[in-house]
Amino acid sequence: MSENLLEKISSQTMKRRTFLKWTGAVAAPAVLGGATVANKLVPSPAAAEGTAESVKVVPTCGTLNCGGKCLIKAHVKDGTITRLSTDDDPRDKNADSLKFPQIRACVRGRGYRRHVYHPDRIKTPLRRTGKRGEGKFKEISWEEAIKEIASESTRIKEKYGPASRYGIYATGQTGQIGSGDTLIQRLLACDGGFLGRYSNYSSGQHGAATPYTFGVGSASSSLDTLVDSKLIVLNGFNPAETIFGHFNVYLRLAKKAGAKIYIIDPRNTDTAVGLADDWFPIKPTTDNALIAGMAHVMFSENLQDQAFLDQYCIGHDEEHMPEGVPAGESYKSYIMGVTDGVEKTPEWAAKVTGLPAHKIKQLAREVASTKPMAWIQGNGINRHMNGEQLSRGGSLVAALTGNIGVKGGWAGPGAAGIAKYVAFPSIENPTGLSIPCFRFTDAIADGENMGTAEGVKGLEEGQTLPSNIKMIFNIAGNALINQHSDINKTIELISDESQVEFIVTTDLYMTPSAKYSDIILPTCTFFEQSDFVPPWSYGQHIIMSQKVIEPLFDSKTEYEWMTELARELGVEQQFTEGRTQDDWVKWIINETRKEQPDFPTYEQLKKTGIHKYDFEPVIAFEAQIKDLKNNPFETSSGKIELFSKDLWDMDNPEEIPAIPKHVLLEEGAEATTKGKYPLQLIGWHSKRRTHSSYDTSDWMEEVEGNIMWMNPIDADERDIKEGDLVKVFNDRGALKMPVKVTSRILPGVMAIPQGGWFTPDKDGIDTRGSINVLTTHKATALGHCNPQHTNLAQAEKA
Known part of the structure; x- marks a missing residue:
């Protein structure tokens, strides 16, 4: 890139089309949640790129915190990136490869050029x-x-x-x-x-909670096993927008193979629109109440896998409890009302969750009778004040139905990692001290x-x-x-x-x-440096991120x-x-x-950019289920602990119960402060940002604006119309942003896409929809983790 052009790019705020004309930007249309993005990001004419002989194509990879870690091919002419393309692996020409799916860029990846050549970049110390x-x-x-x-x-x-x-x-x-x-x-x-x-x-709550059930933090199978599932339930999981480890590839393949896909979420997400057979909307923080209502159906109709529970689990009923715990504390006793005098019937659960009792019964019967069944806990449930318990609840469903250790079943959050490599070596910290990352302000x-x-x-x-x-x-x-x-x-x-x-x-x-x-x-x-880039822990590929251009x-x-x-x-x-x-x-x-002698060399990776592992399916806890005597679970009991004696001994049953039950929260669905702040507020990861990255991108603004969701019932009560500027507030702060009035979100719930850059006006009111103006510093009880989806707030027309 010439000095004059670089100076122009760095010093001016350009119209998008002018920028495209100068730098030959390109991003192909992408399918998002079943709807194709309007053809606004389109290929430049071939002449803008140059002849094939003058253009060098360099494979590389984005290193932002996105789970996909996709293959990006930079087309470079005279030291300038003229356009981007992505994976075209011929082994997946029919889009049905279990082992070698194309690791293709989403709309964010296709907009990377705006990220590197944006005029607002910091240019000097x-x-x-x-x-x-x-x-x-x-x-x-x-x-x-x-x-x-x-x-x-x-x-x-x-x-x-x-x-x-x-x-x-x-x-x-x-x-x-x-x-x-x-x-x-x-x-x-x-x-x-x-x-x-x-x-x-x-995913801090998942990491803190899972060992109390299985004794280890990794508790899930490889993604390819989903093709064997007959029913897949995504609990607070929206991979179509988060690009969560290319889950979408396998969900599509599973659906093609005949699997049903159900979504449990307060929002009818893009994943639900594009892939789901049914949507089960529930109030935030109430997932374990839903599971309790389902468990009541299973126990009442004898639908649970009793043989599996008796052989592999502890805590499910009074006959299988750890020593030193008084009678009436098992999960079944809690469900049937022995523990606290309240039967957790579907009708009880309906009042808590907002989901009709007949839908709870339907879900319970299908989950119990369809095998193999995969109940997958997403990070949406993980970011709640009771996220550790919600995480344990999903594993409990898998145990109640005997869907652990079988191909097509699922045990815990995430997915099994396939990528194996020698990591960049760390140096031991001489202090030996560490804090939960969320508690840095306390420190x-x-x-x-x-x-x-x-x-x-x-x-x-x-x-x-x-x-x-x-x-x-x-x-x-x-x-x-x-x-x-x-x-x-x-x-x-x-x-x-x-x-x-x-x-x-x-x-x-x-x-x-x-x-x-x-x-x-x-x-x-x-683009300006070399690196070695594994995807999130359950990825099935490795990419060498090559330096494409000199640092700007x-x-x-x-x-x-x-x-x-x-x-x-x-x-x-x-x-x-x-x-x-x-x-x-x-x-x-x-x-x-x-x-791994068959791992590619440095020179080979410079040419291909990516290595996809040829692997055998990983089935979590298959060894334990086949031979528990010689392969016990790494818990104190050697079994799946639906009742955790370790949690019981913490003696904090209201916040850290020994079984994954529904707990009351200060800002949960049943909070007593709802008179002042009657709406629950959650965030979501939108397709236009990776956390807060790309919030400056005008291209991504065209993909999706920064807009809050509200149900028509709540909007009508406040005389709010589609597109109105709305003020959302609580005791911690206030923000203003436009609203989307839609039945795709449950009444009583507002949703704001997380990651908007805090932009206060003269009165300190945020004008960019930065949800963390409204979230709490209080960490979760067990893992000291992030609770940013558990909030109460009010809204009014601005």
């Missing part, structure tokens, strides 16, 4: 000049930035101890070596240590009083953290402000320079989080500038081990080939 959050910065050199970061990091380490330094949860780059989140922890480990973290915002305000009860790992009972968080590295992330809960409260905390004394951010754009930084560094897109402006890769910082701190050799970023990509491939 910046230092804050005004108050934190004012957005006032001045340009500085890389040398100045590195020296200041090194000086502040050393000062804070020496004054407060190494555990005062924290790398915040960040997923803007998720490759093996290019992930700055991984790299900053490696660098700080070389320099004496840091406060680590564990869990995540998306800023009161870390010195946080101990094991608050989820801190690495402490003895009675000990607390040695320091509050005093320095934050926010590396390609937006959770410092935008993606964390209660934005107004978080801003108040982050703005106080006596709390966090220094904040470093790297990013492509001036995000809401970047505005609250002391130093901002311009980073690179995946004055940007550096995370590895490049951290190497400079390591040199300034005197730990360069330990940090790099003498390798460049590309050397590490080769190292991973070579080390992987030592264990």
Whole structure:
């Protein structure tokens, strides 16, 4: 790209068609939830790209936190990406390959070019000049930035101890070596240590809960086994929009093979519209009440798989309980009203969930009588205040119906991982301390009083953290402000320079989080660096993300500038081990080939970009079900624990029950505060963003605007019409955004697509629909996790 053209792109806000004309952008139409996007993102004329001889096609991969990790083919002419194409694997020419499906880009992937060539990219290092959050910065050199970061990091380490330094949860780059989140922890480990973290915002509750049922965190089969399912129930799961590990490919194949697909969700999602045979709308947080009503039908009509329960489970009835628990505490006793005097009939469940009793009975009978049946817990249920219990509830359904350890059945959330590789090596953190990632604001305000009860790992009972968080590295992330809960409260905390004394951010754009930084560094897109990119843990492929173009402006890769910082701190050799970023990509491939001789070489991956594994189906717990005596579950009982003695011993039955039952929540469906804030508010992952990435993209705005959903009944009560600007508020804050009035959402529920960039007006009211203005800082009880789908709010015409 010429200097003149680059200057124009970087300094002007262009109309989309002008930009397309200048840079030859292209994105093919995509099918989204059964509806084809209007032909607004269309191929440029062939002449705009150049002749075949002048264009080089380079396979690469997006490294943002999207589960698909799709193959992207960049068409490059004279150092400029002229257009993008995607996977065209001939092994899947009929779109029915179980092992080698085409890993094709969705509409977001096809819009990557706007991401790299957007005129609003940060172009040079910046230092804050005004108050934190004012957005006032001045340009500085890389040398100045590195020296200041090194000086502040050393000062804070020496004054407060190494555990005062924290790398915040960040997923803007998720490759093996290019992930700055991984790299900053490696660098700080070389320099004496840091406060680590564990869990995540998306599936933390699943990870915390599943071991209490199965003894391990991984409890699901490989995606190809869905083709053997006769009934698939997606519980709070919307893969058509989230592109969740290419689940859609296998759901389509399962449907083609005759499977029914049911959706349980407050929204009639794009997945439901495109794939489902039936939609079962229920109120948020009430999934376990639905399951209880279904269990009552099963127990009353003797539909449960009693032989499976008696042989493989504990806690389902009074005859199969752990020692030391009083009578009347089994799951069946809870369902039949022995425990609390309330029978969990379908009629009881209907009042709680909003789903008619006859639909609960229908679902119960079909789930119990159709085998194999896959009940799949999505991350939608996981982000609730009771997400751990909802996660356990889905596994309970699988046990009640005997659908564990069989092909086409399903045991727990997610799917089995197929991709095997040697990972980029980490360096042990000398402090040995880590906190739940969602509780970083607690560690800023009161870390010195946080101990094991608050989820801190690495402490003895009675000990607390040695320091509050005093320095934050926010590396390609937006959770410092935008993606964390209660934005107004978080801003108040982050703005106080006596709390966090220094904040470093790297990013492509001036995000809401970047505005609250002391130093901002311009980073690179995946097109501008090499990396090795596995999909989310259940992926069936690996992609080498090749460098396609030279870094734009004055940007550096995370590895490049951290190497400079390591040199300034005197730990360069330990940090790099003498390798460049590309050397590490080769190292991973070579080390992987030592264990897998048929794994492609570096040169082969440069040509193909992708390796798809030839694998045998993985059936979760098949060994245990075939031979429990020699392959017990890794629980204390050696069985599937529908009643957990470990949870019972925590002695917190209202928040952490020993069985997966319906619990009352402060902002749940039955909350007593509903007089003031009568509507439940949930978020969803829209097709136009990956978390908060692409919110700046005008192309993605054409795909889908930032619009709240509301049922016509609720809208009529408030004199709200389609397209009106609506104010949504609670005690934590307020936002304004346009509304879609639709029967595709349950009455009493509002839904806002998560990830909109916090954009307050002069009164502090958000104007971009940033849902975390309204969400709570309070973490979940068991896993100390993200509760951002459990909220009460009110709405009125703005």
